[in-house]
Amino acid sequence: MSRDEMRKIQSIRLKQTVERVYHNSTFYRKKMQELGITPNDIESIDDIGKLPFTTKQDLRDNYPFGLMSSPMSEIVRLHASSGTTGKPVVVGYTRSDLAVWAEVVARCLTAYGVTKNDRIQVSYGYGLFTGGLGAHMGVENIGGTVIPMSSGNTQKQIQLMHDFGANGLACTPSYAMYLAETIHASGIPLEEFQLRIGAFGAEPWSENMRKELEEKLHIKAYDIYGLTEICGPGVGGECECQNGTHLWEDHFFPEIVDPVTLQPVAPGEEGELVFTTLTKEGMPMIRYRTRDLTHLIYDKCECGRTAVRMGRIMGRSDDMLIIRGVNVFPSQIESVILEMPEFEPHYLIIVDRKNNTDTFEVQVEVRQEFYSDEINRMMELKKKIGHRLQSVLGISADIKLVEPRSIERSQGKAKRVIDNRKI
Numbered sequence: 301m302s303r304d305e306m307r308k309i310q311s312i313r314l315k316q317t318v319e320r321v322y323h324n325s326t327f328y329r330k331k332m333q334e335l336g337i338t339p340n341d342i343e344s345i346d347d348i349g350k351l352p353f354t355t356k357q358d359l360r361d362n363y364p365f366g367l368m369s370s371p372m373s374e375i376v377r378l379h380a381s382s383g384t385t386g387k388p389v390v391v392g393y394t395r396s397d398l399a400v401w402a403e404v405v406a407r408c409l410t411a412y413g414v415t416k417n418d419r420i421q422v423s424y425g426y427g428l429f430t431g432g433l434g435a436h437m438g439v440e441n442i443g444g445t446v447i448p449m450s451s452g453n454t455q456k457q458i459q460l461m462h463d464f465g466a467n468g469l470a471c472t473p474s475y476a477m478y479l480a481e482t483i484h485a486s487g488i489p490l491e492e493f494q495l496r497i498g499a500f501g502a503e504p505w506s507e508n509m510r511k512e513l514e515e516k517l518h519i520k521a522y523d524i525y526g527l528t529e530i531c532g533p534g535v536g537g538e539c540e541c542q543n544g545t546h547l548w549e550d551h552f553f554p555e556i557v558d559p560v561t562l563q564p565v566a567p568g569e570e571g572e573l574v575f576t577t578l579t580k581e582g583m584p585m586i587r588y589r590t591r592d593l594t595h596l597i598y599d600k601c602e603c604g605r606t607a608v609r610m611g612r613i614m615g616r617s618d619d620m621l622i623i624r625g626v627n628v629f630p631s632q633i634e635s636v637i638l639e640m641p642e643f644e645p646h647y648l649i650i651v652d653r654k655n656n657t658d659t660f661e662v663q664v665e666v667r668q669e670f671y672s673d674e675i676n677r678m679m680e681l682k683k684k685i686g687h688r689l690q691s692v693l694g695i696s697a698d699i700k701l702v703e704p705r706s707i708e709r710s711q712g713k714a715k716r717v718i719d720n721r722k723i
């Protein structure tokens with residue numbers, strides 16, 4: 301599709317989306333009124349800059365359903381991901397939203413070369429996380445066979461991958477690496493597996509990691525990108541050229557802005573990725589700040605697809621960590637520590653990658669009056685905070701209780717996160 305044609309479609313859909321949110325969402329109507337604009341001010345996609353930005357904080361402030369633009373009776377599915385503190389970010393989908401989602405994941409899979417003759421093992425987590433069910437719908441949409449494994453239970457994953465002759469694997473790149481190592485350790489020859497294609501995403505990964513995964517598993521490893529707020533996996537995916545992630549811009553309009561000034565950067569420059577959904581009904585997003593730092597490539601791709609490409613995600617403009625595929629904000633950990641009287645508000649988060657799996661340690665100072673030489677009492681305390689963190693974050697941390705005043709005090713901005721991973 302030519303750029304002009306694409307922009308025509310984007311313009312029509314943007315106008316429809318703006319009408320929809322203005323008339324159906326108090327939140328967006330108020331935001332637009334504050335800027336003194338109405339849907340009549342949006343005549344084409346070139347007017348996108350007139351619209352307000354939306355942030356994770358807006359989702360938190362309007363938890364759980366405040367940003368829906370469809371009545372709840374039209375919402376057929378809810379998903380959620382971590383917010384910056386205790387409350388998750390909640391997204392609602394109408395039947396049509398689910399159809400679009402299945403379509404965009406199908407586009408990714410098709411670009412990887414997956415067909416109805418393939419069996420795809422989906423080893424992203426199923427549940428509120430969008431990874432499992434999103435990939436699942438995409439495979440079904442192209443008529444492939446889904447093996448809905450979800451994550452974990454690694455031995456069984458390998459056994460069924462082998463016995464069912466899975467041709468594709470969809471999971472985080474770090475879990476793929478772990479699966480690869482477990483396969484090698486199992487002694488089953490790689491030749492007995494039918495794996496050909498990997499659909500990896502939900503966390504940053506590098507070209508080196510791609511090479512390693514391709515060599516270890518004898519596959520072609522492709523990127524799949526997405527975020528809960530916009531729809532889940534399938535906002536974009538790589539093609540056979542493996543040279544940038546095509547964003548399905550007829551459904552999700554991308555912009556790159558300077559994260560400080562919020563002004564658009566020059567074409568091709570790096571900045572923060574911002575999306576406006578163009579076809580969503582349940583919970584359309586207007587200029588949603590993803591916090592992902594990347595750049596866009598408008599040159600034609602050798603595969604023939606004209607959809608814009610995105611470079612690798614180079615980092616984030618906030619402090620969100622992705623640990624074992626789970627989004628973790630230091631502020632979530634801080635709020636758990638602050639609500640427990642046994643601890644000082646001094647902590648350190650140490651993240652590393654050993655044997656291709658993320659390690660996650662939280663060091664926290666015990667208050668003098670709770671500090672004890674008795675191992676049992678300390679173990680009890682460790683368990684208590686460990687459980688609390690697990691229930692808030694959705695993953696377990698190695699807790700290290702330390703003596704009062706043993707964590708280095710900062711002279712300026714406290715450095716509370718040490719991320720030693722070299723991805």
Ligand code: DLL
Binds near residue numbers: 424532533
């Ligand atoms: O991770 C959706 C997803 C599931 C994408 C499965 C791909 C595959 P969230 O949990 O909301 O949604 O996390 C979204 O994860 O803003 C990025 O920072 C990061 N992320 C997702 N995909 C990639 C990728 C899902 N391919 C956040 N490369 C996003 C780098 C990624 N980072």
